[in-house]
Structures are given as structure tokens and as C-alpha cells.
Amino acid sequence: MRLYLAFLLTFGLLGISCSRKSNSAPALNATAFGAAIVESSGGKQVAQTGTLLPLSVVVQVNDEQGAAVPGALVEFSAPVGVSLDPARSLTDSSGQVSINVSLGGMAGRYQIIASTFDKSHKKVELKLEEIALGYQQSLGRRLNDQYCDRCHNSESTPERVSNYDNLDVKPHPFTEGDTLNKITDADLTAIIANGGPALQKSALMPAWGNTLSKSDIQALVAYIRAVSDPPSRNSGPLYVRASH
16 A cells, blocks of 8 residues: 555656646747847836836847847846846847836836847847835825926826926926936925025926925925936935846
8 A cells, every 4th residue: 555655656746747847938049149239118117116117128139230130039137026027038020028027125226137149149238227116205206296297297198288398497307317416305395395486496386385295395305316317316226136
């Protein structure tokens, strides 16, 4: 009886092993090689920590003349906590690869690396950054969508018609780090609370101090710092994959 049970157990485990092996993903072998890898879309997106980016990240492999290369192998890597789906893929007929990215659980910027190999088997890399918002920054983003974006964002959407083109003095987009990074948190707070004239800025910037609480304004400032491009000193840490 014991020998019979051992026989069943052994062959049962072998059956499980074979089943797992047969279900494994097929190997991906490049049929072509490029000279460069470039971003098509999806970099510098903003999402709450631990969530999926709203748009796929799309990269393209090109040859020496800048033409798209189908059949090139692209591999993606990211810091711990980031989910990449798929982590490796062959470029399609347009020379592109599209992946879905879920950010890690800590606020800050996450570096995504896309890599391929050229004809000499030298690795070619592209580095992208995506932005994860913590609780306070996410609150600031919601306040921005409600009160600020209509003027500070020049792009109209079906949900929100921009007022940007109607203003004689154009408001700075909150991503405009070259300008906003030079303004202190205290001065940003004063402008939001008391309007543009508080710091000799345009009177078209209204005062929000009677509408927004102190903590609301702090959340808005935190959001502005998080999305600035180039990054501000207060934009949060940059997470990169640890080198081997």
C-alpha cells in the first residue's frame, strides 16, 4: 500500500511539473536589431501611488536612418514595487512596444528603463520617469482639477473647456518648473491665498483664501512641486532600479 501511494505521489508531482512547463510563455527571439530606442508616448504621467498609469507607455526602436524596426526585442526594468506588463516584448510592424505600468506605493518619481540591442549586441537604453502622488499631493491634484486647471492648462477637454486663450496674461502651467521652481513655498501660498497682486503679479489671478483652507493650499503647493518639470527640490525622491 505504501509503495502504491509513493508511486501515485511521484507521478502526480511529475504531472504537475510537466503541466507547469507546458504552460510557460514561449521564448522571445529578436528577428531584427535597431540602433536607437525612443519614447513614442506615456512618459511623465501622473497617478496615485500603487495605481495603474492612465495611458500605456509606448516606445519605438529605430535603425541608423531613423526608420522603425519591427521584430526587435525590448526589455523593461523598474524599481521594486513597480509592475510592468509585459516586461519584455518584440516590436510590432510599426517598430513599437506598448506596456502597462503600475506605480509603487511610495510618493515620488519612478525611473522606467527600456532597452534593446543593436547589431553589435551593444545595449541601447531609454530612461523614462513617471510620477506617483501621495495622499496630500493627490488632494492637491483634485483641487487643481476643480479650481485651477481651467486657466493654468491650455488644453481643452470634453470635461473642461480651457479659459487660457481668453486671458491677456497667460498663467504658468503647473509643470513649468523653470519658472515655478524659483518661487518659494511661502510665496506660492501667498499668491494662491491672496491673489496675484499680493506679489506684484497679475490681478487676473484671483484670491482663493476664502474658498480654500490652509491645508488645501498646502496640498496644492505639494502637487505643484510634484509635477514640476524639471523637478523641483521638493518634488520627492527618484526611485531607480538597484544595479546588480
